[in-house]
Amino acid sequence: MLPQQTYRFEAELWLYAAARAPWHFIPVPADIARQIRFMTGRTRGFGSIRVSARIGESRWSTSLFPDKATGSYFLPVKADVRRSAAIAAGDRASVGLTIG
Numbered sequence: 420m421l422p423q424q425t426y427r428f429e430a431e432l433w434l435y436a437a438a439r440a441p442w443h444f445i446p447v448p449a450d451i452a453r454q455i456r457f458m459t460g461r462t463r464g465f466g467s468i469r470v471s472a473r474i475g476e477s478r479w480s481t482s483l484f485p486d487k488a489t490g491s492y493f494l495p496v497k498a499d500v501r502r503s504a505a506i507a508a509g510d511r512a513s514v515g516l517t518i519g
Contacts, residue, residue, distance in 0.1 A: 423519040424458060426451045432496060434508035443501060444493040445514055447483060452491040455483070455518060468492065473515035475504040483516070 428448050435442045447455070459468055467482035477500040483492035494514065496506075506512050 423517060424454075425515060425517045426454070427513070427515050429511055429513050431511050432501070432506050432508055443496045443498075443508060445496055445512060446486070446489070447492040447494060447516070449489065449491050451516075455492065455516075459518065468518065470494075471517040473517075474500055474506070474512050477503045 426447075428451055430445045430448065432443055432445050435444060455468065466485040469480070469482050471478065471480055472494055474496065479497065479500060481495055481497075483494055485491075486493055494516070496512075501507065504512060
């Protein structure tokens with residue numbers, strides 16, 4: 420079992436509209452992505468990593484998904500979280516991620 424580790428950062432929410440239903444993501448900064456990859460070693464399907472996320476007062480369980488182009492990860496942000504935090508594509512958000 421992995422030791423629990425929490426990371427905090429601020430990043431811009433962006434919209435991926437190429438799919439039938441658009442998705443919103445926040446990219447994980449490269450230095451944090453390297454730490455996560457080193458700490459976890461193994462991943463789930465598609466290279467995803469289970470995390471607990473927090474934006475504002477919203478907390479939820481989800482997975483980080485790898486981005487091959489940057490070598491980092493993307494955090495999907497659900498509609499109810501975006502509404503609760505009053506954020507939209509292009510806004511910056513403070514994020515907390517807990518792994519382990």
